[in-house]
Amino acid sequence: MSQTISLTNGQIFFLMIQTQVGFGILTLPNTLQSTSKGDGWMSVLLAGAVIQLFLVMIWLLMRRFPRFIYSEITTFLLGKTVGTFINTIMYLYFILAATFILLQFASIIKEHLLLSTPFWVIGLLMMLTCTYLAISDIRIIARFFALISVLILFKFGISFFSFLLPVDLHHILPLGSSGVKQIALGGKDCLLTVLGFELILFLYPLASKKGTTFLKVITWANVFVTGLTAYFVILCIMIFSQPALEEIKYPVIYFLRPLQFQMIDRLDLLFLSIWIVPLGISIVTYIYMGSKILPFFRGKSYKLVLMNSTLIFVLFTIAKKDLDSQKLYSSFVEYLSYAVVFAIPCILLLISYLFKKSGKEVSC
Template identity: 45%
Template sequence: MIAEKLSITKFQLFFVLIQTQIGIGLLSLPNVVQKSAKGDGWISIILAGVVIQGLLVVYYKLLKKFPNNTLTNITQKILGRSFGKVVNYIIYFNFILTGSIATILMVKIINLNLLPLTPGWIISLLIIIPCIYLTISDLRIIARFFVLVSGLIILLLMITILAFFIPKEIQFILPIGSAGVKNILIGSNSALFSMLGFEMLLFVFPYVIRNTTGVLKTISLANLFVTSFYTFITFLCLITFSPDQLQQLREPVIYLFRGLSYKMIDRIDLIFFSIWIVPMTTSIIAYLFLASKSISEDKKFNKKVVVINGILIFLISLIPHTDEITTILNKYVSYLSYAIVIALPVILLILSFIFKRNERGETT
């Protein structure tokens, strides 16, 4: 059983999932979905949310069969110890790459919008150090921090109200469905990659107090919140910028506030971005935690593993990355993520029913 001091509540689980999902991907999401789905990009995000909800149900059914085990242990119980370890190292590799990409993109955006003269390695170091410091704490501390900073999301929603003072053109999204089913589904695939992070459930479920009841409702509400938040921001961008403008703006969410100016407050876009740095950082913390848990046999992972993983992410972020290289890396990491986030849990659930595996890893 999980020690009481390491456990988290369902309330904390809600915010852990939100903070893991909401991150740097939102800034460019309207640009990404508009490339294929055009004005129907907001529909693509809703469909992505539906797919995620289905995956969460799969996760929940799998984890209910192994309520005291993380994905790391479940793979070994179902696939065998040797092959399970191989799979776990693939999962570890994916989380390291995902955390590295998030760090690289965050450094690039900060360099471009806030600190153009600051060397990238300094920004990366300033990001990684607090991430390591928080991750070496127990999960309850991480969860409390995520709950605390979630208030900033409400503040960001309040700031977006100011964007309604910018002229809007509802015709940019009309007629609804004009992009076609195929293009909407392609946009949905792009949105799904930006909304990754819900796989956190596979590693924190055993730590949730009384995880046999009420968890499905909690994770469903978290998914509903994230999907609604992403849909709202994307919809706002779609009716603010023309299709040609969205193609040219790589981070349209930031530019959404650039045209706003008041006598007492100026550069609202910088205020928004400065606040958004926190949700971007929590995503890196989450993936650093996931990478460390994916190769840990015990309930409490070694703090040295966290430090080593943090250093590894920092070193990868120092490698020169052109836009072309980053795009290619994103593409292959997305394929690997889908295999781990979608295919693996489904396969494990099917095998658990076929071989009737229980909590002890024995055939019933």
């Protein structure tokens, strides 16, 4: 790859964290109450360790094919027919994952901010915005992601106001009281919260510095996201009691609701407004990856971006009508993610070693 289309370490770092920090964190403290309860932060750390393992495995795979895009690796290792089938499954996953995020985004905005706005209008406005960005060059997307990363500082700053509320450290004590099995089950729920790291499958060929340098960048991004997630989980556990967390669907939003100041009211709505940005960014990422996974659209990615956005919006309008269908849709995306994000890259890495297939290695 020439340097004119390469991405810097900083751009890759911000692409990673902005893609992973999405909707899931808002509901994670509530989700963990069914498994690890007060040890939920341990489940987050466990999930971060598991993700790091898969990051290393994906890095090993991409390092063997430093100049191949991911769709070329699948066809090279599995053959054209099987490889195209796998690419199609991954394309389906990207579309469904983006639709699921759009559904959750529209639901939370409809419930907390735009109470009278039609559901489909909220989804349409978000899709128009995401399409406008996804149709751009990856360097433009990366620069935008890096620019709006300053909002993370605002999230931290606003969350510090929560320490004005009564907090109880005993809610996370004694440590490990839930048991190893429940903490592990909670870790499984956390994995789905920070999905998006599969973006590195498409970033490695564009990285200006590959090899161990690339691994260090994605490792620090994973450490940052894991730390951020654990911070909000611990914060919610200390503020809310266990019965309260079981009832509150969005505890990361609600812990700011009791705070009122003379010049600022409803701090939770300000916090939510800032969190809208990473929600949209996750959709942009999946639309972009969907436009790169099907090789027969190569050179016409803007057309596939438009097709992806249209398909996502159509699925969004269909799934929103019934709550049960949304839950079924969520379960389908969850199980599909296990295959696409975790199983397929590992199988490809194993095949590449067993049959000793690789591309030309590029040194750091």
